Amino acid sequence: MQKRWNILPFDETATLQLQQALRINRTICKILVQRGIDTYNKAHDFFRPALSQLHDPWLMKDMLKAVTRIIAAINNKEKILVFGDYDVDGTTSVACMYQFLKSIYPQVAYYIPHRYKEGYGISKAGIDFAYENNFSLIIALDCGIKSAELINYAKQLNIDFVICDHHLPDEIIPDAIAVLDPKQKDCNYPYKELCGCGVGFKLMQALSDELGLLPEYYLKYIDLVAVAIAADIVPIDGENRILAFHGLKKVNENPSVSLKALLSLAGMQKKVHINSLVFIVAPRINAAGRMDDAKKAVQLFIEEDYDKAMEYAKLLHNDNTERKEADSNITDEALTLIENDAILKQRKTTVVYKEHWHKGVVGIVASRLIENYYRPTIVLTKSGDIIAGSARSVPGFNLYEAIHACREHLLGYGGHFAAAGLSMMEDKLPGFIDSFEKVVSQTITEELLIPEIIIDAELSFNEINFTFLNIIEQMEPFGPGNMRPVFISRNVKNTGYSKLVKENHVRFVLQQHDKILTGIGFNMAEKFALLESNLPLDVVYTLDINEWNGERMIQMKMIDFRLSA
Incomplete structure (x- = not known):
């Protein structure tokens, strides 16, 4: 190429x-x-990079509100639920916050939504679980900034939310007790590129400060923060560089038993670099949510006994083996579809669909296809009565806008510049394929179709x-x-x-x-x-x-x- x-x-x-x-x-x-x-x-x-260079957590908008509400919950003996997404950033965030709170207060539990039963982010099922089990405060990590309606639903049930997110907010900010997100327009926090686990880390830092705890109370989780930074592909500059640098140092010198088990199982004996976290650790954590249930990733992270951690690590390792097999088989099938279709080969887009493909790997397959056919790519599969899938772009092309322009064919869609998810009825697929090809052909430059x-x-x-x-x-x-x-x-x-x-x-x-x-x-x-x-x-x-x-x-x-x- x-x-x-x-x-x-x-x-x-x-x-x-x-x-x-x-x-x-x-x-x-x-x-x-x-x-x-x-x-x-x-x-x-x-x-x-020195830990002393970390920014003051109190500079983040709503930090005082968040800390005040959490300490009130502790003083009032309320039940606190730590809620996070099913990917690496979400599960590491939950593991860090859960362990931190548990070290100072017993009435804490965690909740990870099921990828296929509940979907991304805060779920109604999660709020109902909190209500049925008498939780009055939910700390949402790596999600929540776009969940205004669900947070209103929680308020009706007398459940308060503290949101720790890093995604771009919509016009409507959820009516939570506190919204910690440095990307809010009126947030003066100096560094905007923290991942979800990074925002959670700042909350732990502020809580430690307010409660008079030693820095060790939150710094002991810095290796998991480094894993989240690596996996979420956020910039490794500024504060992220400090966190990643010291997190990697801990991974190499004194890792948590969870990371020790994962790295041992992967045969990792050399010095651990950021790429080791991206290509060895992160896929195994993500595989839990893709192939089964991401809760076991949190169970691994919070385990303190090495032998038990190794058992959880083996479950994730097996999920990843299954994920790799599905990924490889579907990629081969998709490449064959393209090779055997003269019209599809010549297009400016790739849209492929088979109803039996595993929905947990379609995003990975889309990225693989771009390595062979360098253009905006969508991989779709059957999900119940509808078609759903993932889209990936080439650098410089706004994929979300292209999908938005084809919305008349879709049931739903969401995402950002480089990646998106979408769903439609099966009879809408031919029209969507033609519309997507037309929109991309009219807006993409020839230069963007050549890898840089x-x-x-x-x-x-x-x-x-x-x-x-x-x-x-x-x-x-x-x-x-x-x-x-x-x-x-x-x-x-x-x-x-x-x-x-x-x-x-x-x-x-x-x-x-x-x-x-x-x-x-x-x-x-x-x-x-x-x-x-x-x-x-x-x-x-x-x-x-x-x-x-x-x-x-x-x-x-x-x-x-x-x-x-």
């Missing part, structure tokens, strides 16, 4: 000033300046050494807002020792000037002939350290390459 290369511009003057202040490699200074780190003090805070690689800087092989790479490694944790730097090197030659590995992959041995570097390119076998041409190449890659048999080597991870101009 052809790709667009986009090399980021940089500020020459600011780069020079930062290099003079830090006395480190100029290319690294370029990248830091691109990321808004243009002074010595900013660099110090970036490379040494963002390149941070041009790099000479001669700059690459362990000192250089050690500074790059100190830029971790990587993620949105602070991605692992991507480099381009020009006029590079194949030494003749590059070879195919395991049929699909390429082991590179490349030379620029008098410096030779090795690297790996996954699923690049189809481009091997270009490498064998022995013509000068421009290569795009990231760098890391490959440890093998006690030896440490600098390794390129190839992203793309093409003939030099």
Whole structure:
């Protein structure tokens, strides 16, 4: 698949000033300046994230109201229900808040809605459960900001709500006792990109402050906060960087038994990086809600005995194995549908439907299809009497607006710029497919239909050494807002020792000037002939350290390459 290369511009003057202040490699200074780190003090805070840099939780709108109501519930011996969504952010939020409150007050329980029986967010069934079991206060985490009607229903039952959310509010803010969401227009909290678990963490911080508890009361859950940050794909800058940095530190030095069990079961023995949380831990937690019931994820997180935690971890591991099998089978079926349909292959959109597909993995399958057919994609399945599914976009295209324009065919829809969910009656599907294709064709540019690689800087092989790479490694944790730097090197030659590995992959041995570097390119076998041409190449890659048999080597991870101009 052809790709667009986009090399980021940089500020020459600011780069020079930062290099003079830090006395480190100029290319690294370029990248830091691109990321808004243009002074010595900013660099110090970036490379040494300190818990003392966390913002004052009392700056968040309604924090005093939230803390006052929770402490009143404790003093009045009311029953408190901790409610959260079924994904990683929701289940970690609930586990943290439940354990925190339980450590100071016994009358606490938790509730996770069933993905298929109750749907996303606050549910009527959850409120009814609270009413039937005499809960008078619900703390909603990672949900609630869009649940104005249900919160009014709870008020009629004399149940109060404290909302901890991070999603964009609608025009109508729910009439809860307190709404903690830094994305509210009138909230002056300095950092807007917390995940749901992060907002819950700030509430625990404020409660600890008010109750005179040591910071350890809330900091002990910082590893779960890091898992939520990684899984929810929020920017890893500002306050999220501090939380992720110290959360990862705890995962590596003193993890909760839940994470220890999950990582052990996955065979994870090396240092845990943010990618380990994204690709190893998060899918296993999400699989519980996708394939069965997310409550067992919370049961795992709150377990203090390692052997019992391992039993719950095995359940999640099995759910994930089942999820991977369903995901793989459905992806293969969907690709076959596209391959065998000449019209569908040529479209600007992909919409595929089979009634037997598992609804828990259709979003994952949509993302997989985009890897092969790079365009807005919707995967649908039968859900009772209706068709329902998930949509995924390509970067830069507003998927939600495109679906909104086709709403006459739909029963319901919701989502945001890059992802959405939707439902319709089966007889509406042909009309929706045509309408969606028409809307996207009229609004998407040809450029957006070609994958883009963002390149941070041009790099000479001669700059690459362990000192250089050690500074790059100190830029971790990587993620949105602070991605692992991507480099381009020009006029590079194949030494003749590059070879195919395991049929699909390429082991590179490349030379620029008098410096030779090795690297790996996954699923690049189809481009091997270009490498064998022995013509000068421009290569795009990231760098890391490959440890093998006690030896440490600098390794390129190839992203793309093409003939030099």
